[in-house]
Amino acid sequence: MIERWNRDQVLALAPDTSSAKAAQGVSSPGKWSGIGATADALWGECKGSGSTPYRACVDLSEPAYRCSCPSRKFPCKHALGLLLLWSADGVPAADEPADWVAEWLEQRRERAVKATARAAEAEAPRAAGTGADPAESRRAGQREQRVAAGLSELERWLADQVRQGLAGSRRHDHWDDLARRLVDAQAPAVAGALARLSSVLSGEDWPARLLGEYALLHLLCVAHRRLPEVVGEARDGVDTGLLQRVRERVGFPVTKEEVLAGETVRDVWDVLGRRDEEHDRLIARRVWLRGRNTGRAALVLSFAPVGQALDASLVTGTALDADLAFYPGTSPLRALVATRHGGAPAAPAPGSTPQEVLEEVAGALAGDPWADSWPVVLDAVTPAGNGSWSLGDSSGGLALHPSAGTPWRLIAASGGHPLTVAAEWTPRGLRPLTTWDEEGRVIVL
Structure with a gap:
């Protein structure tokens, strides 16, 4: 039930x-x-x-x-x-x-069975160990060359920006031409990161933020350029997960079938919250999960055009006993729900101190320097502010994201007393997601 x-x-x-x-x-x-x-x-x-x-x-x-x-x-x-x-x-x-x-439910079950069968058929040739299609291998090689050329151009462009100064970056279309060329070079993830840089210009601290974004893009270009020599050293202990993360950040996709074919992690996963963002007429939904026993963080992503339905199967404040399959890479975060074993009693997620949260985030960034968000749960913290707001205890606190403004709902739930808060960590501060009242009921923030 x-x-x-x-x-x-x-x-x-x-x-x-x-x-x-x-x-x-x-x-x-x-x-x-x-x-x-x-x-x-x-x-x-x-x-x-x-x-x-x-x-x-x-x-x-x-x-x-x-x-x-x-x-x-x-x-x-x-x-x-x-x-x-x-x-x-x-x-x-x-x-x-x-x-x-009953008729509608039966139709849904039939579609699910057919989808499973199609996925099994698609995986069969790979499981049988058939050789790669020569034409497909040739196309893959051509893409590698185009991506390398596109990132080489981006690396030179970034050097020019730093040499000439950032004043010319105040135009919101400053990156459009380069982003289009990166799309042509089949590096869509990097092109998307460039296209979103215009949002940085809205704050007073835009020069520092923009320079930080340029530094991360330059790090990605250098990491990709060094992939051939690093792959040759992989036998000497180089983290292959980091190699996969670099390719993912560039825009090389990993199929769902590949993810689901890998190892899974079973746990009772608390649904901490979700956030929807719109980019280019496409809505991206981020749903944050946390394993009660493993303590692992997970992110389930879904996408849909504006006006169409998004996946709503993970409800904030609920818990599910499930197997999650994580996308490869260091600090694995994004995951797919592979198998559901049923629901689980809802309860406040286990929390950590601000210092423990900082250590967790530092470990995640060490594995993926380009990570821009991470789910955390803070235990026994109170909201405090004087111009800007933070969540903390006697040992310290973590600032809230500027977009949080005055967190009235969180303040009302706290009443000046410590409480457990689930939040999304970002480089600019925490975005509160949920908290729990004295009876363990979730409050969506």
Whole structure:
């Protein structure tokens, strides 16, 4: 039986604030008929403006949603309203789902089986040990040459920027031409990093921040240029994970099939929080996890065009017993959920002192100098501020990200008393994600 979510967890699924507000307007029992819930499904019919009520259902195991309303938002206000009603214990239990719900669930199971079969078929030739396609090997070699040439140009360009000074970088289109050439050179990750540099110009400290970004790009160029000689030394103890990380930061992809074919880590994973970002009409969702027994951090990424549904299967404040498959590299963080063994009782995630958090982040950066975020959990800390805000204890504190402003919700939850806080570490400070009240219930920040 899936543990019932609380109100904050449900509202965290809303695509925007207007959807969250509208959902509360349709969460009263009088709006619904034919409602019911089983161990992994939830359904009901909501009275709308038309003569026929809207049918909404939720697959709680993902979660996934379906509604007959014309809304393009996902989940829509009816699915959210139904979840709010369920969170308030307003949906009666049922032995079996309604026929139209059972049909939808069966279709979802069939699609999952077909997807698994397709993945197995794609992996079969590799498992059989067939030789590489000569044409594919030739294309791979050509790409390596284009990437090397593109990064060599970037390295010279960076040297020119430092030699000439940063004043000319105040134009927001300063990097556009070079970014397009790097796309042509098939180094998309580096091109994306360049394209995002315009966001650095908004702060008063932009010269220092921009110089830091240039330094990291230069480090990546040098690391890639030295790959051939380092690969030759790999037998002498060079970390092959770092080699993989360099290639990933350049833009060489690792397929999901390759990741899932590797080793997995089973644990009870606490879902600490999530953050959505938009880049070039594409929404990227970051969901942060933490293993209760292993203490490992994990990041599950999903992408979708603006206006389309994102993966909402990992709900903030819940926990799941699952096997995670991590992408290769030093300080592995990004992961895929390989196998779910079921839910687990929600509880505050185990925390660390500010000093222990700094040591953990330092270790992560030693393995991946280009990391720009890392999930952490601070135990027994209080928010404090005088112009800028931090989270800390008697031994010290960690600054909050400037975008956090005055963290009113966190201050209210604390009431001046220590509490456990999950946050996303970034070079500019912590972004608070969640905290827990005295009864262990999650509060989304």
